[in-house]
Amino acid sequence: MSVLSLLPARRPVPGVFVALAITLAIGWLVVLVDGGQLFNQSTTVSLLHVAAGLGFVAVGQTLVILGGSLDLSVAYVISLSTLVAAETMNGSDGALLPAIGLALAVSAGVGLLNGLLVTKFRINAFIATLGVGLLLKGYLDSNYDGPAGVTSPGLVQSLGYQRVGPVPLSFLLLLAVTGAAWFVLSRTRFGHHLVAVGGDPEVARLSGVRNDRVLVAAHVLCSLCAGLAGVYLASRLGSGAPRVGTEGLYDLESIAAVVIGGTLLAGGRGGVVGTVGGVLLLASIDAIFNQLEVDAFFKQVIRGVIIIAAVAVYARRTLRKAAS
Amino acid sequence: MQLVQRRPLPPRRVRLRPGGVLPILAILVVLLVLVGIRQPSFLDPPSLMSFLGRSAPIILLAAGQYFVIVSGEFDLSVGSLVTAQVVVAARLIDSDPARTWPVVLLLLAFGALVGLVNGLITTRLRVPSFITTLGMFLILVGAVYLWSDGAPKGGLSEEFRRFGRRAVEDVPLLGRVPYALLVLLAVAVLAVVLMRSDFGRTLVAVGDNPRTAQLSGVRVWRTRTVAFILSGLAAAVAAILLGGYSGVSFQAGAGLEFGAITAVVLGGVALGGGRGSVVGAMLGALTLELLFALMNFYGVSGALRSTVQGAIILLAVAVSATRSSSR
Numbered sequence: 001m002s003v004l005s006l007l008p009a010r011r012p013v014p015g016v017f018v019a020l021a022i023t024l025a026i027g028w029l030v031v032l033v034d035g036g037q038l039f040n041q042s043t044t045v046s047l048l049h050v051a052a053g054l055g056f057v058a059v060g061q062t063l064v065i066l067g068g069s070l071d072l073s074v075a076y077v078i079s080l081s082t083l084v085a086a087e088t089m090n091g092s093d094g095a096l097l098p099a100i101g102l103a104l105a106v107s108a109g110v111g112l113l114n115g116l117l118v119t120k121f122r123i124n125a126f127i128a129t130l131g132v133g134l135l136l137k138g139y140l141d142s143n144y145d146g147p148a149g150v151t152s153p154g155l156v157q158s159l160g161y162q163r164v165g166p167v168p169l170s171f172l173l174l175l176a177v178t179g180a181a182w183f184v185l186s187r188t189r190f191g192h193h194l195v196a197v198g199g200d201p202e203v204a205r206l207s208g209v210r211n212d213r214v215l216v217a218a219h220v221l222c223s224l225c226a227g228l229a230g231v232y233l234a235s236r237l238g239s240g241a242p243r244v245g246t247e248g249l250y251d252l253e254s255i256a257a258v259v260i261g262g263t264l265l266a267g268g269r270g271g272v273v274g275t276v277g278g279v280l281l282l283a284s285i286d287a288i289f290n291q292l293e294v295d296a297f298f299k300q301v302i303r304g305v306i307i308i309a310a311v312a313v314y315a316r317r318t319l320r321k322a323a324s
Numbered sequence: 325m326q327l328v329q330r331r332p333l334p335p336r337r338v339r340l341r342p343g344g345v346l347p348i349l350a351i352l353v354v355l356l357v358l359v360g361i362r363q364p365s366f367l368d369p370p371s372l373m374s375f376l377g378r379s380a381p382i383i384l385l386a387a388g389q390y391f392v393i394v395s396g397e398f399d400l401s402v403g404s405l406v407t408a409q410v411v412v413a414a415r416l417i418d419s420d421p422a423r424t425w426p427v428v429l430l431l432l433a434f435g436a437l438v439g440l441v442n443g444l445i446t447t448r449l450r451v452p453s454f455i456t457t458l459g460m461f462l463i464l465v466g467a468v469y470l471w472s473d474g475a476p477k478g479g480l481s482e483e484f485r486r487f488g489r490r491a492v493e494d495v496p497l498l499g500r501v502p503y504a505l506l507v508l509l510a511v512a513v514l515a516v517v518l519m520r521s522d523f524g525r526t527l528v529a530v531g532d533n534p535r536t537a538q539l540s541g542v543r544v545w546r547t548r549t550v551a552f553i554l555s556g557l558a559a560a561v562a563a564i565l566l567g568g569y570s571g572v573s574f575q576a577g578a579g580l581e582f583g584a585i586t587a588v589v590l591g592g593v594a595l596g597g598g599r600g601s602v603v604g605a606m607l608g609a610l611t612l613e614l615l616f617a618l619m620n621f622y623g624v625s626g627a628l629r630s631t632v633q634g635a636i637i638l639l640a641v642a643v644s645a646t647r648s649s650s651r
Contacts (some may be wrong), residue, residue: 033650072454121642126398126454127595134582138631252458265452277392297474308451308459315450 016261016277027288036291043287044166051235051283052170053229055276058257059174059181060225062275066185066263067218067256068198068267069118073110074226075245075256076136079231080108083240084151084171086144086177093154100155100231107227108220110136115216133251144242170232174276177225181272194218198267226250237259242295249303257282258309259314282306345604348591362621370499377491377502378569379613380455381406381562384508385580386587386609387515387602388407388558391551393588396531396597397453400554401460402559402584405438406577408464409563411476414572418478427484432562440466441554443549461581469574476572489567505564509560515602518554527551531597579630584632588610589640612636629643 024038031038057074064071081103088099110132119127151160162169174178185191191215196204205211226245233244256263259276263270285306289299360367366375385402392399411429415422416430442460446453487507491500518524529537530547538544559577566576591608593600616629 117638117642122645123638123641124595127589127637127641130582131634131641132584133639134630134634136634138628138634140420141630142625142627249462252462255455261447295470297466297470300462300471304459304462304466307462308445308456311455312445312449 014280016274019260020281020284023180023284023288027284027291031288031291032085036293038291039132041166041227043291045163045168045304046069046290047283047287048166048168048171050286051167051276051279052174053232053236053248053323054257054282055171055174055252056177056225056229056232057254057276058261058279059178060222061220061254061273062258062263062270063181063185063194063225063260064125064222065213065263065265066198066260066267066270067194068201069215069218070129070255071111071114071219071222071226072126072129072251073133073136074113074222074229075249076140077107077110077226077252078222078230078233078248079140079240079242080110080136080244081182081227082234082237082244083144083148085106085231085234086151086240088151089150091150091152091163093152096152096154103231103234104224104227107230109223111220111223112216114223115219118219119212119215134193137246140242144240147237147239147241149234151238151240151242155231155235156238158235159232160238170235177228178276182313185271189216190214195268199269209228219267252302252307253282260310262314265311265314296319326623337440344592345601345607348607351590352614353610354412355611355618359614359618359621362618366617366621369497373491373498373501373505375510375617377504377650378428378611380502380504380508380609381566381569381582381588382580383575383606384511384558384562384565384607385584386591386605388513388555388562389581389584389588390515390591390602390605391527391552391554391558392453392548392586392594393585393593394531394597394600394602395548395551396534397548397551397584399439399442399457399480399555400454400581400585401457401464402555402562403437403577403580403582404434404461404464404468405435405556406563406566406580407574408468408577409434409470409560410567410576411472411574413484413563413567414476414480417479417481419481419483421481421483424481424483427441428564431564432557435560435563436553436557437556438559439553440549442556444633446552447545447548460638465546476574478572480567480572484564487566488565488570504569512603512606515606518537519602523547523550531599533598556619564616582630582633583612584609584634587639592640592644594644595641 028038037043057078060073061074078138084106085099087101088102089095114129114132117123117132121128159170159173164172185195192208193204196207196209197211197214201211229250230245234240237244257278258270258275259265259278260281261270261274261276263274288304355368365371385406386636388402389399412434413427413431417429439458442453445451445456449585487503492506493500493503494503519527525549526537526542529540529541530544534544563577570576587609588600588605589595589608590611591600591604591606593608615632619628619632620626
């Protein structure tokens with residue numbers, strides 16, 4: 001074994017940013033040929049808004065995936081959070097903070113349930129979170145037919161539409177959340193434990209890590225992030241929306257962003273910075289298609305192909321690494 | 325040749341082995357009794373026969389899902405596949421009876437093709453099956469909307485709809501026996517025969533322990549791909565019945581994948597593969613439908629179906645997890 005093979009532990013800039021640059025360059029050219037402009041104020045702003053919504057979810061998803069788990073309930077948590085926030089606010093600025101607090105608390109509760117099902121009942125994460133997702137879906141389906149509640153104007157003006165130059169406030173918040181997650185993962189004991197549990201649960205356990213606690217905490221954080229995405233979406237939409245999470249495909253897209261960002265789906269390796277790259281990549285593709293006025297249904301087909309292809313590319317890469 | 329050496333189980337465990345059909349039969353009987361108390365007329369042969377006919381599509385899907393799950397994978401694309409098949413059938417037949425049989429064959433081929441693609445992507449490109457099949461879900465739904473410009477076109481011929489809505493009349497004792505039930509019985513027999521063949525044993529072995537299966541000379545990727553193809557075929561047959569019964573819409577198959585997975589789990593099949601029987605999975609689907617019928621009799625909102633499915637999945641898996649850990 002050479003010294004070189006020990007190096008990848010400190011990884012340079014994830015390849016996703018190269019892919020992002022290439023995508024943006026090609027997209028810029030194609031849109032230019034088509035007679036449009038990819039990087040004007042309004043497209044950049046809407047790209048960053050899309051990235052912010054998906055970004056919150058994907059950063060949370062990164063945490064659970066790093067720990068060797070998974071969360072398929074995020075889409076329903078997002079919808080639930082928009083409703084809890086908007087209905088509690090009911091259009092008044094006075095109820096702003098309690099509403100956000102309640103939305104996040106409900107989300108954290110769902111995360112706690114996910115975490116306990118995965119750890120204490122030892123249910124496969126895919127099934128546990130799918131089951132919890134279905135529970136929430138039934139609740140949403142039977143209680144809501146359409147938008148409900150009114151987001152407080154203060155939140156709409158700040159988190160929803162406020163921006164610094166071309167950068168929306170929500171994207172800055174995403175950067176802050178990403179920074180915090182990066183700090184937690186690389187500088188705190190919890191972060192190291194989480195990566196250890198994802199890498200090899202048995203070794204982590206034997207080294208004195210309390211696997212269950214770490215995983216439950218990761219699930220709570222993941223759902224909190226999804227709840228935050230819900231609050232953000234409520235601020236954009238002006239009300240609570242019972243289907244916004246599933247229609248936005250936040251479950252599948254967040255997992256795709258994590259994998260594209262270089263985090264192993266099996267856990268134990270990766271990070272949030274790459275995930276934000278993956279989110280920006282997906283948002284850019286979306287923006288390019290919008291500029292080219294691609295049919296919405298065709299876009300969905302392409303999204304499916306891209307997600308499968310991206311995961312396939314990364315799966316091949318890890319295979320080759322494992323073989324060498 | 326025995327492919328997989330099973331761990332010897334302690335004798336007292338043998339009778340209540342997980343994956344047997346006894347628990348699900350017991351639940352089914354209890355539900356039947358409850359239905360009988362609430363709505364005695366439901367158990368009359370004619371209404372029972374039409375209930376079985378109505379339940380045929382989900383039972384078929386459960387059988388298809390069983391093959392994939394027992395081999396250790398998931399197929400989340402079946403709901404969208406059913407929708408796609410129904411919409412495609414309507415547009416291709418365009419109310420012309422002469423096109424019925426060619427289109428039926430085409431649907432079967434289409435189902436097999438989607439299964440083949442799912443299987444190859446999952447096994448050869450090593451994409452986790454839930455991502456493959458969720459991606460396929462997006463592709464199928466998007467493609468179908470794109471192809472029909474947002475609204476279903478054409479119509480099904482009466483010959484095509486016959487499978488889903490007509491019945492053999494004047495059968496002694498039973499009254500009318502729906503064609504759907506006959507199709508279901510034929511597929512059920514095929515499925516049981518298949519699971520008793522070498523292929524069936526190989527499939528279970530692959531789900532139980534892919535590594536061991538591979539070392540015993542099984543081509544794991546090929547076996548799993550065949551499982552996906554079977555699931556696609558089952559979806560095609562289910563779509564033919566469902567299209568005939570309830571007509572053409574973009575909602576034809578919505579949510580059926582969750583129903584099928586719930587049914588399979590309820591039937592005692594271990595998620596992750598290697599344990600459970602196809603009969604259990606189909607009985608699970610029947611039980612689930614009966615439960616929904618019961619909910620209906622008690623005036624419970626149909627919107628709560630998802631919640632019930634979620635609760636069943638969690639309960640069933642938690643029970644089997646605690647059981648297997650106490651071994």
